[in-house]
Amino acid sequence: MKIDNKSFWEKSTIIATQEVLQQASDFELYLFDEAKKRTPSTIQNIKIFGCGTGREIHPAATFFNPQYILASDISENMILKCQENLEKWGIAAITETVVADAVVLNQPRESFQLVTLLNSMLTYVPQHESRLQIMRNAHELLVPGGQFIGVVHHQIGSPMKTVYFRLRSLFRPFLGVKVGNRMTGFNGFQVPGYYYAVADLKKDLLVSGFKEVVILSLEEFYHQKGQPYNRKTGYNNLIFIATKPE
16 A cells, blocks of 8 residues: 555554664664764754654663753654653653654754654655755754764665666666665555665765765674675665764
8 A cells, every 4th residue: 555654654553563672783872872973062052953752862862871862753652752762761751752844954053962863754855955965954953063874765775676676777878866766664554765875875965965884784793793794685875974064
C-alpha cells in the first residue's frame, strides 16, 4: 500500500518496529565521538531531528551529558511514545519534544553545538529542495564550529539495489538529482524515498554551508575497524559528519 511519509510514521505497527531499537549503533557512537573531538567547546545543547520514539536520545544524553536536548518529529504518535520513554529513562527534565516538520526552521539560530539527523530520516524526504532546506536549517541552528552528523541510505549495497541505481544513473542527464528516488518503506507500506550517492551527499552538505565533510559507507567504516562487512546483505548506509565554519 502506498502512503505518505507522515501517515506512515503515525501508524502503531510502524511505531512498534522502532520501539525494539533501544541502543545506539557502533557507527552512531563513532559519530558522537568524532563530533566531540571536533567541537571547540563543550556540547551542552543538542538538536535531534526525526527522533521517533527517542532511541538515540538516551545514548546522546549519556555520552555528552548535555544541559538541554530538543527532539522533534513529524509524527504526533511517535512523540507521545518518545515522551513515555524519556520519563522511563529519567531524562525528561533535560529534553524538550516538539511535533514539527524539519523543513520549517522554528527554533532560535545558533543555539546548538550538535545537530543530529540519524535514523536515516532524510531517506523519507524525496524532494531535493526539502532535503537541502533541512540541511540549511541544521546549519542555521548550529553555533559556529558546531557539528552536524547523520545517516542516509546509500545507492550502493545489495545487488538489486545497486543495479537499480546504476541503471538510473545512465539516464542522469534527464533525471538530475532524481536518480536516487525510489519507493521504500516496510510492514506492507510503501513511501517515496531518496537514496544518496556519496558525491551528491557531499555536494548538498557543501552547498548548505558546511565544511570538513567526511562521508563513509558502512562497508568503509567496518573496513577501517578491521571488521568484515558484506554490503551485499547489509544496508551499507552512508554516515557523515560536517562542521559549520567558525
